[in-house]
Amino acid sequence: MAQVQDRIDRALVRGQINVIVWLGGAALLLALTAALVETMLHLAVHGHAPSFPEAFWQSLVRTIDPGQITDDHAGFAIVGLVITIIGLLLITTLISLVNNRIERRVEGIRRGRDPIPPRADHIVLLGWSDIGSKVIEEFAESGISSELVDMVVLANHSVADMRHELQENDDLGPRGAHWPVLRSGTTWDTRDLRRLASIATSRAVVILDDNTTDGLANTVKTVMAIVAACDGPSHDRQAHEHPTIVIEVLGETNDLVDPLRRRLARFGFRIVTVDSLALRTELAAQVSRRAGLSQVFQEILNFSGEELYLMEAPPEVATFGQAVTALRDRVSIGTIDAAGGQVNLWPHWATPLAGSSLILIASNEAAAASTDGIDMAAPPLEGGRPSCCERPLETQHLLVVGWNSGAVHLLEVLDQYAGEGSSVTVVTSDPVEPGPLKLESFGDQRFICPTIGVQAWLDLERDHFDHAIVLADDAVSPAASDASAFVTLLSLRPAGDIHGNPTTVVAQLRQRENKHLARQSLADDLVVGDAVTATTLAQLAMNPDLEHVLHDILGDTPYTIELVANPYLGRTSSVSFEQITTAIALHGEIALGWIKTDGTLKLSPHKDERIAHTDLQQIVVFTRLRRTS
The missing domain is CATH 3.40.50.720 (NAD(P)-binding Rossmann-like Domain)
Structure with missing residues (x-):
């Protein structure tokens, strides 16, 4: 008896499923026992002696439905009463356990502790x-x-x-x-x-x-x-x-x-890293050079519009120059070696594509890999991309307001895009010691900690700066950092002509929801740290091979994106994107799309798509900068 009790105890502690099985088995055993008693004693049910199967069924019904006892008479009524009492105990316990299991299941899902079903490729x-x-x-x-x-x-x-x-x-x-x-x-x-x-x-x-x-x-x-x-x-x-x-x-x-x-x-x-601080800094350096670049990088980085893809070139496309013109609904900007992963963002037009993948800008992965939209009759670009056509660096005077852990890296990246004779002025509320800076273009470097305070200094400053960057303050909360940036932006963009307003103003914000508080009248571009990091994480998770491509485009390399003013001003007809692509290629550059006069950005338009000269404001080009001698 002790061994049986021990086995029952072990079975009960194994989980609710075991208990439910035991209770169900006990109900069946009770019905079988009652059926044997009824058959052996010839107890009448509804006026006649039942067979064993009928007695079993009547007993099982009474374990579930106690209302049947009102129809029992004589000896069967006593057996039916015993069956009903024991059955009620078993069935109510069974229902309670099932209900408890369902509640635990629901609670597990609500708390997020419920195991997920088998899945793959997620x-x-x-x-x-x-x-x-x-x-x-x-x-x-x-x-x-x-x-x-x-x-x-x-x-x-x-x-x-x-x-x-x-x-x-x-x-x-x-x-x-x-x-x-x-x-x-x-x-x-x-x-x-x-x-x-x-x-x-x-x-x-x-x-x-x-x-x-x-x-x-x-x-x-x-x-x-x-x-x-x-x-x-x-x-x-x-x-x-x-x-x-x-x-x-x-x-x-x-x-x-x-x-x-x-x-x-x-x-x-394979581990891919995204340094959110360096990413925010490098993007700020890129967009500070030209108003409107922020929306271009945002379009390329996120999934809501056109983005970067790596795809094998169609077998009929032999050279990079042919890919630029033949692929009608996507834009080729470079190649990556399929074996070693070496990125080439400036291949010659005659570079063969065998053994390499194309770096493309397309609307989605299906469009990038599509075998449609290829016009082999389009004249290919041939030869090299002469260095004399590289866009020269501009001499610029930069104002940086604030300081954070990425400021040194910011100045070093900006130095790559500044021409000789450029200057940088850094204004901070506390003295900073940047240490030795690897700056070649910013020959004139001023670090100012005004005793009257940064905001008062900005109100009195009359020097003209080409560009201004307001850095996020990592030493305070995101809300406090963004609030300080808003006040600084108000100083950099006051009314009237007495102030030396910067040509472009870029601000780093730490909270994405705050970007709607700084309209274009305050800042030409906003670099929202969390949005930049989030989009890059998602891009690299879906396509990790883009890691080195993004580094070369955003990092301190000569490759960059520029906005070229409308070269067709004064004309009243229209131009196709194929014509724009061919014209831009004469400078060794690649046309990525255009910005209309209403501010609408369109990347990777179809080569046959046309735009009126009067609607075209700027052409988005992928280029390489060079230092002036």
């Missing part, structure tokens, strides 16, 4: 921060047509809070109410990664920095947890067998991140 976002909603917004636009990418979010946050934030995102609309799958857990717990994110079968994993002092340490732990969850490290695994890991880092972390990347690459893990 995107996993680990961690949650201010940019979490924006990252998901970008992935929402990355699908083909209206189809959403399969995505799972695992973070040490409440699922209800994350879902509420997604529903508050107007750009997500109703999609935020049911997509993506949200789970709450620890990002460096291998059990959570397996149960709640199915990490090993995912396509890519994006790790967000948690904005704490241990942010980098937590990121490294998360990476190692992913490796362990994928049954690594193992030397016999290839890169395509593991998900790509895209991590957000803040500032100089190369001493830890670079060795991590190199060493895990030996085990088939």
Whole structure:
């Protein structure tokens, strides 16, 4: 008897399913026992002695429906009463357990602790921060047509809070109410990664920095947890067998991140890093040169319009110059070596495409890879791209207001785009010691900490600056940093002619929602840190091979995007994008699109599409800058 009791106890503690099976078995056993008694004693049911199957059925019905007892008489009434009492205990317990299991299931889903069904080739976002909603917004636009990418979010946050934030995102609309799958857990717990994110079968994993002092340490732990969850490290695994890991880092972390990347690459893990601080700085340097460049970079980086793709060239397209003219509905800007990953953003027109992939700007992945829209009759561009046609650097006088951890890198990048004889003036509220700067063009460098305060100095300053950059303050909260930027912008753009207004004004903002508070009358371009980081993380998760392409376009390299004034002023007819492409190619440059007089940007228009001369304001070109001698 003790052994039976022990077996029953062990069965009960194994889970609710076991208990339900035991209760169901007990109900059947009760009905069988009662049927045997009724058959052996010939107890009458409804006036006649039942057969064994009928007695079993009548007994089983009474365990479920106690109302049947009112029809029982004589000896069967006693048996029916016993069956009904015991059956009520069994069935009510069974119903209670089933109900409890359903409630636990619902609670698990609500809390985000319910294991996800098996899935593959999905995107996993680990961690949650201010940019979490924006990252998901970008992935929402990355699908083909209206189809959403399969995505799972695992973070040490409440699922209800994350879902509420997604529903508050107007750009997500109703999609935020049911997509993506949200789970709450620890990002460096291998059990959570397996149960709640199915990490090993995912396509890519994006790790967000948690904005704490241990942010980098937590990121490294998360990476190692992913490796362990994928049954690594193992030397016999290839890169395509593991998900790509895209991590957000803040500032100089190369001493830890670079060795991590190199060493895990030996085990088939590919890690792509996005330095949000450097990215914000490099983009600010790019857009400060020309008003309107911000919308061009935003269009290329995000998924809502035209973006970058890497695709094999059609077999009939032999050279890069032929790709520029023959591909009618996309724009070729460079090549990347298929074997070594070497990026070439300035190939000669006669460069053969064998063994290389094209770097394209297209509306979506399907358009980039399409075999349609190819006109082999279009005359190809031939020969080289002479260096004499490279666009010369302009002498400029730059004003920088504020200082942060990326300011030195900003000045060094800006120096690459400034001509000889340029100057830079940095105004800060506290004295700064930038150390030795690697500046060649900014021969005149002034660092000013006015005793009357930065805002008062700006009100009194009468010198003219070509460009002004208002830096975000990383030492205060995002709200306080943006508030200070707004006040500074008001000083840089006052009414009247007595002030030496900068030609272009660019501001760094830390909160995306604040960009609507600084209209174009205050700043020509805004660099919103979280939006830039979010779009880049999403782009690299979907296409990690773009890592070096984006670095060469945004970093301190001679390659850049320029806005060329309408060369057709005074004419009243129209011009096709093919004609624009051919004309721009005479300077060794590639036409990317145009900006209309109403400010509308169009990248990668069809080569046959025409625009009226009176509607054309600027041509967007991809070019290479050179220093004047």
